[in-house]
Amino acid sequence: GAGVSQSPSNKVTEKGKDVELRCDPISGHTALYWYRQSLGQGLEFLIYFQGNSAPDKSGLPSDRFSAERTGGSVSTLTIQRTQQEDSAVYLCASSLEVSAEQYFGPGTRLTVT
């Protein structure tokens, strides 16, 4: 079956603009996770969804970052008023349930100029 997909694969935006990143999890996976990977850094947890609710938003770096998930499937990560330090690869992962193996998407490379 299809794996986790993300779009766009690459996004270049000007500082101050808003961006939306999309994640399509594996069908049937109830848990969905967003991570950020900056150049030369390890993956950084942002937020996690169980169904449509987000029990843990502790990793969101600022109130410019928000995410939602609808229908227990697709999720959108929104970054408002982008800054250059937001430039990174944003990875999405999904798992059958919270404690199960996470499967990662290919990521969205965001560049803020």
Add this chain to the structure above:
Amino acid sequence: KNQVEQSPQSLIILEGKNCTLQCNYTVSPFSNLRWYKQDTGRGPVSLTIMTFSENTKSNGRYTATLDADTKQSSLHITASQLSDSASYICVVSWLSGGFQKLVFGTGTRLLVSP
């Protein structure tokens, strides 16, 4: 502070040779430890998962070990192939509020040369 440290940062080996990557962690309470392989421009792919009661796990030419007492893990790659060139990431998970949180190492970048 929960941390995962990996060494070396990068490694170059000849095709066919073996290598061992190291991971030290301070995560507590420990749930499990995973090794991921991440090819350039791709998402991480799981190689092994070990709980505290397991001290070795193999997946083909990849063998992971875990010493929960010293909080150390290693990933041994046997008879390396060019396709093994990638970043290898050690990830330790812990349970917090019913949610499995992950702490990622910064990875070891392996280059297998012909």
